[in-house]
Amino acid sequence: MRFVDEYRRSDLAQAVIGRIRRGSTRKARLMEFCGGHTVAILRHGIRQLLPPTVEMLSGPGCPVCVTDNSDLDKAIALARLPRVILTTFGDMLKVPGSRSSLQEVRAEGADVRTVYSTLDALQVARDNPGRPVVFLGVGFETTAPTVAASVLQASREGINNYHVLSFHKLCPPAIRAILDSGEVDLQGLVCPGHVSAVIGSQPWEFVASEYGIPCVVSGFEPLDILQCIDMLVSQIEKGESRVEIAYRRGVHAEGNQRALELMYEVFEVCPAQWRGLGTVPGSGLRLRKEFAAFDAELAFDFDPGPTLHPKGCICGDILRAVKRPSDCQLFGRVCTPASPVGPCMVSSEGSCAACYQYGDGAAGE
């Protein structure tokens, strides 16, 4: 496929790896924020190709993984309400909340449907005018504009049985929370490519200017990631900290203004609960008052019950890059993709699921 195959050329990859190996003399602990990058790095064996100076750490950029149990419980309680149809992306179904998962309540008779797009969720609402249809909105700045578009579409068409349960989150405040915690020693940030396709590269400037950490926006093919690592290493060697883009075909510095306008027409910024990070100010999106009729939290009366967390699960520490999946005593024994305990083992882009499938790239593998 065009714009994919060219960025997998092994001759070019070898050239970039050679450059990284020759150029890297200083410690370079680099965090890839995005779970999509974690999967690509592990799948293509990129960790094993890097010199000992360069270490890749997986960040919190998996929307499914960072959704807190308290929020999952709300979705599960909503799905249990009579007549409600709950629609969501497939990854959310198996994630365990405090006492159950959407998959389990579906098995008990709840009407939970997997959709590929909010366009499909809207269609479910059109097809079932007598029943409330809730879209469980999970995702970062890449996804939130598509959910905003569905709310605007519903508003225009007068589809009044469509509701959104918004657990959308914003990425830059999460990075600030991680940097402020001082728990992780970082020399560079691999910025998420498709989040940045929407927000641009400008929102990462504070990481470079306030924290002195180089930032490079990366695409998801192996050459994109290697080029990004090379650019980060080059900044680190020169003692610089700037924001650069290694994914220029998909990301402009100013982002997609129309997508941002739609997102902020429908949503406003609020605090959000992140698994592993706790409450992060200014990191969530809730529906604006003008769209209150579409807000599932306001439209329904439901009791999610008290929040519980599974014993022994260290997904929170893994999402902060304080621990690795192999540090977890449940990993691969009690917790597997077939029977996950924590969300990082459920999501296709969770660190634990990726390490389970591809290995963690540690020496000896």
Add this chain to the structure above:
Amino acid sequence: MCLAVPALIKSVEGLEAEVDMGGITRRVSLWLTPEAKVGDYVLLHTGYAINVIDQHEAEETLRLLEEMMAAADAEEEE
């Protein structure tokens, strides 16, 4: 979750388009990229085109990498 894949726009009708993704045809929304036109490649995320791929920049990136490779080869020969 933030997965987005390149897709080629075959036809446009208002804010909807028919795209080709490696042989698969899909109807997608152009709400977020109303400027997209037939022949453009877009980044497709959950049924929405979130950006038009900049073909010039795509070629430029590959050209840079090829230069890098040529420079490394030349250094080795010296």
